[in-house]
């Protein structure tokens with residue numbers, strides 16, 4: 001009975017450990033995937049030859065699914081008069097690419113909060129949550145135990161590695177907030193947001209004042225409304241200006257000053273100087289679409305490429321830098337598709353690509369660049385439209401850019417739009433079902449990589465693997481395996497080989513060493529098996545002799561009359 005209880009307790013504890021709400025589960029998935037990569041023929045060679053990246057830049061095209069890229073690529077080529085060329089986007093020319101699985105902890109198709117947490121913390125969480133472990137409900141009253149503290153940003157700051165981000169969304173929006181916000185619903189961006197007064201949460205805007213975001217080197221995006229009191233046009237009812245409070249915080253260790261930029265003029269005139277911390281907020285909420293800026297001939301906000309370049313410049317002005325992690329988000333690719341407006345999405349994707357190209361030209365060989373999406377949109381490119389016609393047109397009743405859901409459904413009879421109508425920059429492509437906001441798509445998304453160890457991001461991987469690999473390459477998690485351990489082992493091995501060579505010992509390659517070990521271990525194993533067999537045979541012989549001896553003894557002592565009764 002006791003033994004049974006022991007096994008039940010053991011099984012329960014193992015089940016608790018392997019649960020998908022635990023980081024151990026996702027680390028185990030990450031470790032297994034990574035080991036297979038590192039131990040492959042190509043991995044063994046490349047890992048020995050390359051120096052790990054000092055810096056990592058993660059570009060996230062929000063909602064940039066494979067169909068979105070294909071349709072935008074066709075549209076862009078058609079717009080530039082080279083429909084037959086199918087010129088790729090810049091990031092599509094990266095030497096390595098793979099596929100990333102995006103499901104959240106609780107849904108097949110993820111929202112941006114859960115997928116951003118997966119990519120930046122390495123674990124799956126529930127939809128709409130930020131920095132909060134699964135299974136803790138809607139209220140933030142579970143204290144420290146519900147908070148995720150092992151994400152890239154937390155660990156990097158602890159190691160003295162710089163962290164920053166630039167986005168075309170509000171700084172408090174789901175993707176950037178996944179880097180720093182703890183224990184909160186994504187909609188709780190300011191003090192009086194819906195649900196705030198009953199949840200015991202700290203609003204997201206306020207959290208730029210505390211660890212780890214107070215130590216970020218760069219925060220660039222929109223969202224004044226979430227940071228400013230209602231007396232000056234903001235959303236806050238606590239009369240606080242979080243922007244001013246941030247500017248008056250003491251600079252982090254090694255930083256000399258905090259610089260607050262509140263408009264495009266500030267941005268244009270700002271020169272990155274050594275050891276700055278930079279907060280730039282340039283729009284009331286999210287940035288306007290690039291198409292609208294172009295139509296108005298306006299520059300009301302900096303371009304994503306300008307912010308990305310500025311962020312890199314600030315990061316690289318750090319004295320005695322130990323490296324940096326930078327996240328750049330093209331947020332409006334997603335927001336345009338939520339409205340089925342694909343002209344807008346095309347332009348946003350081009351802006352995103354421009355940012356990647358400019359940053360690529362700026363950084364050195366010590367920087368790993370990753371490009372991916374947090375999720376796809378439910379978009380498809382059906383039919384056989386002739387290449388002489390615009391991808392925005394239809395072939396018969398079939399629209400060549402077609403959404404599963406969204407406002408493009410209209411009155412349900414929108415398949416009869418004209419070619420002229422489809423060229424309106426704000427034209428909404430048709431959809432099958434009506435929703436004010438189109439729903440995301442659940443298929444895998446692409447990942448493109450270049451720089452040191454970029455080959456680690458090939459094949460099909462969980463989106464959590466992106467965080468696991470970055471932690472591995474930047475040696476962020478002392479409890480997990482890291483490339484630093486690998487380098488240490490390789491250095492020790494090299495030193496041993498050098499010492500042997502100096503002493504005149506025969507030099508052997510790693511391959512021949514392992515072959516040698518394999519060959520010498522085989523005779524030992526064979527000898528052990530032979531000994532075991534001989535021992536068994538001897539034991540059987542002894543047992544047979546004993547049985548014979550006992551039999552003859554009994555026959556000699558038992559009388560015939562007693563044995564027959």
Ligand SMILES: [Zn+2]
Pocket residue numbers: 063112334335338440
């Ligand atoms: Zn979205």
